Amino acid sequence: MPRRASGTLVLELKLRTARQKRCEDKVGVNRGVLGRIDWSVVGAIVALAAFSYAVTVLYKNLENISWDQVRQTIVTFPASRLALAGLATAISYLALVGYDVIALRLVGADRVPLRTTAITSFISHAVTFTLGFGVLTGGAVRMRLYRPWRVSTDQVLAVVLLCALSFWAGLAAIAGICLTLNPELVAALVGLDAVTCRILGLVILAALALWLVIAARKRTAIAIRDWQLPLPGAGTSLAAILVGMADVAAAAAALWVLLPNDLAVTLPGFLVVFSLATVVGVISHVPGGFGVFDAIVLLGTAKGAPSPELVSSLLLFRLVYYFVPVSIAAMMLVVYEVRARSRVAHEDSNPTAALFDPIIPPLAAIATFFGGLVLLISGTLPAERMSVVRNFIPLPFVEASHFIASLVGTILLVVANGLAHRLRSAWQLALLLLGGGVVFSVTKGLDFGEALICLAAAGLLFVGRKEFYRQGGVFSGRPSASALLAVAVAVGASAFIGLAIYRGVPYDNSLWWEFAYHQDASRFLRATLGAATIAIVIAAYQLMHRVTPKRHSISPSQVLEVEAIVRASKQITSELALIGDKQFLFSQSGDGFVMYGVRGSTWVAMGDPIAVRSADLIDLVWRFKENADEHRGVPVFYQVAADHLPVYLDAGFSLIKLGEDAWVDLEAFTLDGKVGRRLRQTKSRVERSGVSFEVIKAADVSNFFWALKRVSDAWLAVHGRREKGFSLGFWNEDYLRRHDIAVVRHEGRIVAFANILRKPAAATASLDLMRHVPDAPESVMDYLVVMLLEQAKTEGYKWFNLGMAPLSGLPEHRLASRWARFAGLFFRYGDRLYNFEGVRIFKSKFKPEWRPKYLAYEQSLRLPQTLLDIAGLISSSPQRVMAGRQQHEA
Template sequence: MLTSWGVYNGRAVRVLATTTRVAGLLAILVVALPLGRRMFRPSLATWFGLPYQAHVGALVVTAVAGVGLLMLATGLRRRKRRAWQVAVFLTALISVLQLVFRHAVVAPVVTATLFVALVVYRREFAARPDPVTGRWLGIRVFGQIALGGALTNFVILLFARHRLIGRPTFDARLAHAALSLVGIEGPVTFRVAFLDDLTSAIGLASGIVAAVLGGYFLLRSAEPAPLGCGDAALRRLIGTQDSLAYFALRPDKSVVFSPTQKAAVTYRVLAGVALASGDPLGDPEAWPGAITAFLATCAGHGWVPAVLGCSERGATVWHRHGLRALELGDEAVVDATTFTVEGRAMRDVRQLAARARRAGYAVRVRRAAEMSDVERAHLAELAEQWRGTEPERGFSMALCRTAAADDPDCVLVTAERDGRCDGLLQFVPWGADGLSLDVMRRDRAATGGLNELMITSLLAACPSLGVRRVSLNFAVFRAALERGERIGAGPVARAWASLLRLGSRWWQIESLYRFNAKFQPTWVPRFIAFPAARELPRIALAAMEAEGFGGRPRALLRALQRV
């Protein structure tokens, strides 16, 4: 049966994922609560002759298994086959430990029931693992960290022989270092309590970190390198409906087509999220086929599907396929046929543009096809130079290249003074009679008002370019800012607007809204589509990373082998 974003029994998957999370919490609570710890009986010491401290190891194993089950709950919710395999193993292990130590009644029943249910619904979990990671990377990471902790303790035991009671053998030292990974005291006895505590802490920390990181690498979703969107296949699908359509040609995106090849969805995978932007490409009648193929691809890899910046029409279609929609902000669209700088409302724009013009700037508006290769290369170099050390911004409304020969229909606006270019705008095509702003950069030492001069010059040149509509920057949460400033706005609206203004110190939320509002645009709402509210934090992280506003640090990505 078709679910919100897959082709499996969604209810069974949700129940199993929730039950797995409950089992993990029960296992952790048994270890964390004093009553649960007192219920642990050192039965193995009596039955199998193991040391009395063996119950400490059982506590550690149960706690780590509980954390593992919490991690597995997310993997099961995404129908990962490997998560199912590990869940079956852990539920069986926890059930045995709980029964052997006879410390609870409810927990063994829950975990045993979960084990049976996992076996019964095994066909529901078919999402493929990360092909880059493979099972061996998780095992290797676990082994490296565990071996490192054990070797560290072994070296301490080897060189601290004068702080030990008696003369433990080489094998005794090795066994003590290995047992410390699961919190069991080995055969070595210390004269100094500090060394005993140190080796126990090192061993236990190494064991827990090894289990958690090994489980992460074993269960994480695929994050493949972008396949690149072939221009020949996609350019014919870029129509006139969406101002963001041309940005589908970014080199860091992958694409999935509808069965009829009349529509497509482009996306990028980050942090387990398949992030699409704008509306699907192609014939709106074929959008459902492309969306179904995209959601099936997400289900097959355990990705969370999300869409940034879709239109109201696109959000409606995504909603019909099980995704929820939330208004994200507004796109500023200017009608070039009626735009004028005259009037009181345009006084600020008129004065700023006149200031830049008096400073000696002249503006040129041209198609990229009208420029030489040398000039395009020079403008691309200037754009990179002006960007400096800042990351490349934009995903849903950025092409990720400037003045490229592959984009002959792009419009480039340059502001020059004394033979030197100090400002650059790049607009990508929006159908046959529209443009959408892509790049806005200038020299930091340039005169104020340069951007206003370039935009008004472009709008004045639109009739000669055959352009009737121009899309400017996207203003995130514009409606919330506007509502918070109205007379009589409620406390919630004012508080939300204040919070957005605070965030503007880092993310230019308010400044972009103010800049766009100068040109008296028509505000067109844009939406974010997502499968469930619980996925929003992960989607927000992926969106911030894609847009160049944060996300996972570069050092962390290298450690996770994602770069």
């Protein structure tokens, strides 16, 4: 709708709330067909269709109106009526403060001073009314300005939802009353009889009355997991309805006083039209309700063909109710940010002076988008100062400036999305384009107002330059449906305005090639074609271009540094750093690192950071998160141990259990007595078949690669297995020659092997790559593990890690999370994909101690994609290593 996208806001807040909770139940939920639909795309399609239809209606109804008539009406419009519209606008925004006051009291945040509440309400509503992106704009403003008063994120979300609820209640009350008292106007507009409209109004009022009765009898709340939205009681509900009615009535009055006198529309009758236009604007999902709201008002108030005065009234209403408040709000927000930064610079010792969630990136995105929109629309309007321009600017410069300014405006619409994502490249390009916009606005027609707008946007970007730190191309990545919609609506609105203005100019092919100071229609055609072409090209590139994450090569000195850290580490998983399939992020001290891989936009750290000191581990968790954020990536830590879970929780990660590691206590391990009888029998039986156990030293491993490769290839050939990596080793000669290899021979032939990982400082040993030929004696792998355990115990090791059993050890209680229940079913019945239960049974033979392993992740709604990216990284790791080796050799 034109005033606020409340329907979109509620949906966005629900999604936001779902993202915030740390849950384990998003994977495996059977969402059905509806759950698999991308509703943001559906919403964008609906919005585009509604906008297109509204533009068609407006174009047909405005065929007899020229731009000169509209401009003349605006210039001669009575200042007294503009003042009345401004007063009604002020009353509306004053009523909006009541939304926040009521909501803050309901969520228990009434400690916020009234002055702060009023300022925050004005800024957040002004921004939201204009753009409609509730959480990104209005919600972000509230989070920024309410945070110093210790209003939590959950409370802010509840406040935004309650404000939307108050607005809808007031709108419903206004519509119900007006439909009951004056149904004839709506009846003529929607094609229903007056009796039906009056009955509809009575039903609306009855529903509101029922709500008040229920609220009086029992206070209720909407609960979503651990988040609650408290619903108001009867008294508070009635106050919210009255505030909403005052807001809607004042907003409608701001437009009503601007309407032409000859329409003779009463305020109660116009309230019905205004309410209907608002509701249709919400349903359309068009940002700001542009076109849709205007079409409903024109059809509902005009008797016959709309007049130039009525069109002028709508344009002036948007100026008074939208542009002026949002401009004031933007200036207030900039002043607030500048003061906050100054306060932080002088009060570093005050912990409450820290900045929270800077609002500059979304504000800069809004300002840049608006600057681009102004340049684009200006390219469609007739030049006002061309008689002056022709005296000192040559025609080629004027024509080129006009065309380039429209192209610059179109690119700024796209670049704004990159600014919202804090891309450094978007910041640099936006500054360059805004500077060009300033120059071309002057040279194409002395449009100093446009130049000032571009200059103000550039100034905001410069002030907030430190907030744009993320790497990546400005046109990389697929744009969201809302971003595409915003660009499409902006370009479409510009084209519509131009077509409406130059309707009376007969089209001829020669128009494209006519160059003259007063050939505004020709300049409009060329600029529109250029803008549409560049918008389509950029959108097509973004939709079809898949960004391949850069894999940074490791220098020889870094390889030596990694090897030194691995040798000094007590973590057995540090050996996985030597496989050759990972990238590294080193700690500031240089004594630790995070080993990671990138798949799509998912940055996967393998295990806990490798660090000796806890300070380095904490530092690496945060630095990895920051590094991923700089590249627009989503950080996750795969297979982290339980020892450091508080570190991940403090860093904002959520956790799900992936399975359990099998750790054999070598001091308790024995083949003697009743406890070791089964393993003792297995060992004796296998040895009677003529096998022997041997350990090949790392220095001699290269001499046996031909035999070991034969075993590995035979093992892979069974059931069409493929090499996997990242979280486990694979056939890589550089990796294998670093470790001793335990082999089992049968009749002199190697039939099974495993590499041995040792950490003497931690008295821990493990194995990684385990393979055998299909025709090896039965239970040969049991025998291999038994022999390794015995040897490690003899060498003085205390623990032996047999690796993780995926999806094992998850709770089976009926009240367990959906993730745990789904993973448990997969563990029991997913043998066709992976022998989960068989792995657990095999390792259980050695009486291990089971230690849990977790996945630390941030975005719960993205968890399925995260798990798919991890699986893809594990399966593609060997191929990437081989490709890198071949490229290096070439």
